[in-house]
Amino acid sequence: MKETVAQxxxxxxxxxxxxxxxxxxxxxxxxxxxxxxxxxxxxxLVMFPYPSGRIHMGHVRNYVIGDxxxxxxxxxxxxxxxxxxxxxxxxxxxxxxIEHKKTPQFWTDENILYMRTQLKRLGLSxxxxxxxxxxxxxxxxxxxxxxxxMYERGLAYKKMSAVNWCxxxxxxxxxxxxxxxxxxxxxxxxxxxxxxxxxxxxQWFYKITAYAEELLAECDRLPGWPxxxxxxxxxxxxxxxxxxxxxxxxxxxxxxxxxxxxxxxxLFGATFVTLSPEHPxxxxxxxxxxxxxxxxxxxxxITKQDINIRTAQNMEKEGIFTGAHxxxxxxxxRIPIWIGNFVLMGYGTGAIxxxxxxxxxxxxxxxxxxxxxxxxxxxxxxxxxxDELTAAYTDEAGKLVESGKFSGLSPNEAIExxxxxxVSEKLGARKTNYKLRDWGISRQRxxxxxxxxxxxxRCGTVAVPYDELPVTLPPDVPITGKGGSPLQxxxxxxxxxxxxxxxxxxxxxxxxxxFVDSSWYFFRYLSPKMDTAPFDTKSAxxxxxxxxxxxxxxxxxxxxxxxxxxxxVVRDLGLTKADEPFTNLLTQGMVCMETYRCEEHGWLFxxxxxxxxxxxxxxxxxxxxxxxxxxxxxxxxxxNIVDPEQLIATYGADTARLFSLFAAPPEKDLEWNDAxxxxxxxxxxxxxxxxxxxxxxxxxxxxxxTERTAALRxxxxxxxxxxxxxxxxxxxxxTAVAALMEFYNAITAQPGDGRDExxxxxxxxxxxxxxxxxxxxxxxxxxxxxxxxxPWPRWTEAALATDEITIVIQINGKLRGQIxxxxxxxxxxxxxxxxxxxxIKDWLKGQPPKKVIYVKGKLVSIVL
RNA sequence: GCCGGAGUGGUGGAAUGGUAGACACAAGGGACUUAAAAUCCCUCGCGCAGAAACGCGCGUGACGGUUCGAGUCCGUCCUCCGGCACCA
Numbered sequence: 001m002k003e004t005v006a007q008x009x010x011x012x013x014x015x016x017x018x019x020x021x022x023x024x025x026x027x028x029x030x031x032x033x034x035x036x037x038x039x040x041x042x043x044x045l046v047m048f049p050y051p052s053g054r055i056h057m058g059h060v061r062n063y064v065i066g067d068x069x070x071x072x073x074x075x076x077x078x079x080x081x082x083x084x085x086x087x088x089x090x091x092x093x094x095x096x097x098i099e100h101k102k103t104p105q106f107w108t109d110e111n112i113l114y115m116r117t118q119l120k121r122l123g124l125s126x127x128x129x130x131x132x133x134x135x136x137x138x139x140x141x142x143x144x145x146x147x148x149x150m151y152e153r154g155l156a157y158k159k160m161s162a163v164n165w166c167x168x169x170x171x172x173x174x175x176x177x178x179x180x181x182x183x184x185x186x187x188x189x190x191x192x193x194x195x196x197x198x199x200x201x202x203q204w205f206y207k208i209t210a211y212a213e214e215l216l217a218e219c220d221r222l223p224g225w226p227x228x229x230x231x232x233x234x235x236x237x238x239x240x241x242x243x244x245x246x247x248x249x250x251x252x253x254x255x256x257x258x259x260x261x262x263x264x265x266x267l268f269g270a271t272f273v274t275l276s277p278e279h280p281x282x283x284x285x286x287x288x289x290x291x292x293x294x295x296x297x298x299x300x301x302i303t304k305q306d307i308n309i310r311t312a313q314n315m316e317k318e319g320i321f322t323g324a325h326x327x328x329x330x331x332x333x334r335i336p337i338w339i340g341n342f343v344l345m346g347y348g349t350g351a352i353x354x355x356x357x358x359x360x361x362x363x364x365x366x367x368x369x370x371x372x373x374x375x376x377x378x379x380x381x382x383x384x385x386x387d388e389l390t391a392a393y394t395d396e397a398g399k400l401v402e403s404g405k406f407s408g409l410s411p412n413e414a415i416e417x418x419x420x421x422x423v424s425e426k427l428g429a430r431k432t433n434y435k436l437r438d439w440g441i442s443r444q445r446x447x448x449x450x451x452x453x454x455x456x457x458r459c460g461t462v463a464v465p466y467d468e469l470p471v472t473l474p475p476d477v478p479i480t481g482k483g484g485s486p487l488q489x490x491x492x493x494x495x496x497x498x499x500x501x502x503x504x505x506x507x508x509x510x511x512x513x514x515f516v517d518s519s520w521y522f523f524r525y526l527s528p529k530m531d532t533a534p535f536d537t538k539s540a541x542x543x544x545x546x547x548x549x550x551x552x553x554x555x556x557x558x559x560x561x562x563x564x565x566x567x568x569v570v571r572d573l574g575l576t577k578a579d580e581p582f583t584n585l586l587t588q589g590m591v592c593m594e595t596y597r598c599e600e601h602g603w604l605f606x607x608x609x610x611x612x613x614x615x616x617x618x619x620x621x622x623x624x625x626x627x628x629x630x631x632x633x634x635x636x637x638x639x640n641i642v643d644p645e646q647l648i649a650t651y652g653a654d655t656a657r658l659f660s661l662f663a664a665p666p667e668k669d670l671e672w673n674d675a676x677x678x679x680x681x682x683x684x685x686x687x688x689x690x691x692x693x694x695x696x697x698x699x700x701x702x703x704x705x706t707e708r709t710a711a712l713r714x715x716x717x718x719x720x721x722x723x724x725x726x727x728x729x730x731x732x733x734x735t736a737v738a739a740l741m742e743f744y745n746a747i748t749a750q751p752g753d754g755r756d757e758x759x760x761x762x763x764x765x766x767x768x769x770x771x772x773x774x775x776x777x778x779x780x781x782x783x784x785x786x787x788x789x790x791p792w793p794r795w796t797e798a799a800l801a802t803d804e805i806t807i808v809i810q811i812n813g814k815l816r817g818q819i820x821x822x823x824x825x826x827x828x829x830x831x832x833x834x835x836x837x838x839x840i841k842d843w844l845k846g847q848p849p850k851k852v853i854y855v856k857g858k859l860v861s862i863v864l
Numbered sequence: 865g866c867c868g869g870a871g872u873g874g875u876g877g878a879a880u881g882g883u884a885g886a887c888a889c890a891a892g893g894g895a896c897u898u899a900a901a902a903u904c905c906c907u908c909g910c911g912c913a914g915a916a917a918c919g920c921g922c923g924u925g926a927c928g929g930u931u932c933g934a935g936u937c938c939g940u941c942c943u944c945c946g947g948c949a950c951c952a
Contacts, residue, residue: 226868226869227868227869228867228868228869228946228947231867231868231947231948232867232868232946232947232948234867235867235947235948235949236947236948238948238951240951240952242952259952260951260952261952262951262952263952274952317950340950341950342950342952343950343952344950344951344952346951347951347952348951348952349952351952352951352952353952354952355952359952360865360950361950361952362952364950365950433951433952435951553946556946556947557947662876662877662887662888663876663877663888663889664876664877665877668870668877669945670876671875671876673875673876673889675875675888675889675890676875676876676888676889678889679888679889680888682888682903683888685902685903686903689903734876734877734878734887734888735877735878735879735886735887737887737888738877738878738886738887738888739886739887740887741887741888742886742887745887806883808882808883810882810883810932810933811932812932812933813882813931813932813933813934814933815882815883818883839918839919850932851932852932853882853932853933855882858882858883859882859883859933861882861932861933862932863932863933
């Protein structure tokens with residue numbers, strides 16, 4: 001402490017005590033952790049940040065939640081691993097390089113340095129010796145190592161594919177990185193909101209689809225995950241079980257169109273077939289037909305359209321008859337073949353059978369083009385008529401009709417029976433489809449992990465040998481933001497000798513999607529300095545899986561699915577026993593704040609407004625009224641941000657921590673409000689005054705046996721119970737903090753002896769939430785050693801017991817009175833006293849009650 | 865359209881089927897102070913009644929139902945938020 005301010009021991013001054021304790025913890029290596037088979041392990045993980053420059057309130061909330069969990073579990077006797085690191089590759093570093101003429105490396109290192117000190121100011125209990133940064137060669141070497149392992153196993157492969165191309169970022173995006181935000185359903189870049197285009201490129205993929213079934217099935221075995229996250233993952237994997245069926249061409253019975261359906265029970269009702277405009281058989285079937293010219297024009301027009309626009313929800317269905325016919329394999333009827341703009345080549349076989357009677361989309365299409373409709377599932381009332389339908393009949397109830405030997409079956413029975421028939425008659429096969437696509441990992445970018453592949457003129461695609469890893473990024477590459485990958489311009493990087501034949505070859509210049517980095521970082525924390533393997537399997541056997549993972553809901557699909565996939569790959573490489581990386585998942589809500597706008601000057605910082613709540617706020621530039629906007633996620637663009645650094649400077653880290661925990665349950669959005677921060681600060685000030693005014697030269701005398709002392713002891717144990725249960729049950733930090741406030745109120749409400757145990761307990765219970773003040777006051781009470789190493793207090797049922805209890809009396813379910821009775825009084829006597837109560841007597845009016853219900857220790861309910 | 869989640873005071877939010885509104889914020893009143901800040905105390909869902917006290921009625925998005933008793937369980941609906949969506 002360099003401050004020369006006179007020490008005023010009676011004033012709570014977080015700015016002076018917080019750094020002292022942070023240094024103390026660091027010097028004592030309080031949070032360093034190693035494997036310890038004697039203690040139960042607890043792996044508490046928070047999503048590591050992208051080093052964008054400064055931490056924001058979302059980070060604060062995330063890390064404070066994680067810190068309370070870690071500190072609490074540690075006090076409960078667990079050996080807690082609580083690491084932190086940096087998701088350090090990514091586009092902003094390149095943008096910064098263009099803007100500020102700093103290399104991505106320099107910019108990133110600078111940011112990490114700054115943000116690390118910011119995090120340290122929050123007093124977070126990280127084992128900093130395990131810090132990792134994904135942009136360091138000793139980290140990304142292992143991205144490359146995993147790539148090679150996957151390449152060997154056929155899990156990494158290259159193919160030409162139409163990819164999402166962001167013209168602004170000049171890079172490829174994964175499907176998951178294309179978002180649709182408004183009703184037009186147009187694909188936008190997840191990072192910059194640009195309109196995404198299609199482009200054909202040769203790309204590297206990870207074969208996540210090989211694990212689709214396991215990723216889906218394991219969703220049922222993740223009870224510690226929020227249901228909505230599992231739902232999103234299930235939707236994303238998008239499994240559908242059905243059959244592929246061949247519809248032979250009428251002109252050539254040896255050729256057939258293969259369709260995919262999940263509703264084979266309606267096969268007899270298929271009155272036409274529709275192909276995707278991209279379907280490879282289109283040209284074959286229209287050859288020589290009078291419709292061929294019109295069809296070609298149609299196909300050309302549709303395929304030119306952006307796929308995102310074409311598949312938008314409100315896109316008009318459009319189709320054209322090909323002039324060709326197919327044979328319905330069940331009815332043997334000739335049915336027309338159409339081409340439709342709504343049929344996707346990328347799903348199933350790119351061809352569908354159409355059953356207008358039992359599929360709403362097919363129904364609308366058939367109505368539009370006058371194609372016949374045939375009812376093959378009759379409703380229980382028997383009222384459906386093929387030519388009178390006004391909508392498709394899609395209910396599960398009903399029986400098959402006009403379906404040959406399957407008539408009379410329920411749709412569910414028929415789905416199975418007809419599938420069997422299709423297989424046995426060799427009309428097709430059972431088939432399961434997934435919406436999940438393989439994960440395109442190629443990025444035409446500099447600041448990422450180089451893909452360890454070499455292209456040789458003679459040997460073709462050659463893997464970089466393991467002993468040549470890592471393929472490092474060349475440090476001085478000009479980054480312009482234009483054209484393709486900057487690595488292509490670096491001839492030293494690009495031109496290499498082939499590892500196989502020694503001949504001239506060139507390197508792959510694409511780098512990996514940064515989601516690769518974050519798919520396994522939780523393994524790297526276990527042995528961050530290991531240089532012979534990505535991590536130590538022995539450590540993983542001890543620590544994995546992560547007991548509690550905490551982060552934003554925005555990663556519900558992308559990051560969490562990739563991390564699950566990677567874990568399964570790592571397991572199949574024999575490196576871990578874990579099937580799933582994260583046992584429990586807590587998705588914390590966003591940090592929001594109200595927004596203000598001036599019609600002239602746009603968004604305004606709330607802190608800059610002039611005026612007052614009562615008189616109304618005005619724009620500081622032009623004094624126009626500031627219009628209050630919606631409460632939205634804090635963001636720079638809307639200017640509704642609170643800078644954590646400012647907050648800590650004003651109130652201290654403990655207040656910042658306490659408020660972000662108290663204002664809302666963790667999974668809900670938190671609305672920031674300065675007055676609430678004041679409240680949290682006031683509470684800590686009160687605790688400070690209570691303890692500092694209480695602390696005497698020596699320990700204060702113990703229990704004195706009075707009723708007041710017993711009452712305080714009771715509240716103490718009640719609070720231990722409440723806080724413990726709130727933390728154990730879903731981390732209800734807000735109610736736990738409320739219990740501590742009540743506890744404080746109870747202690748001060750009854751001045752007198754016997755506060756010792758209460759105050760001591762208050763500090764221990766407070767320490768995970770506000771560790772600095774707890775440490776300081778603990779010390780001032782005369783304790784040696786850290787409050788953090790105190791065991792978590794236990795409550796006893798005996799201490800909770802009271803001599804007298806309150807019994808509530810209800811008449812016909814309405815509250816009519818209450819009586820105090822000695823604890824342990826028997827039911828009969830309690831009922832008797834309840835009826836004898838003056839007020840209750842008035843209600844009874846001398847009549848005997850019909851019924852009396854007694855809830856033990858709680859209430860008497862009298863029915864008249 | 866489908867699948868989740870949520871609707872409680874002026875506000876954020878509490879309530880294993882058992883006293884709705886804990887805790888906090890805001891607001892109002894008071895004490896202390898020359899004054900202010902800080903701090904402390906009181907009031908604080910709506911209505912009725914009353915000098916006061918003891919009270920009474922209503923009240924958790926709407927309407928029904930189950931129950932001695934429903935914010936909580938069931939049914940129907942409304943609104944908002946999130947996800948998915950021409951996926952065959």
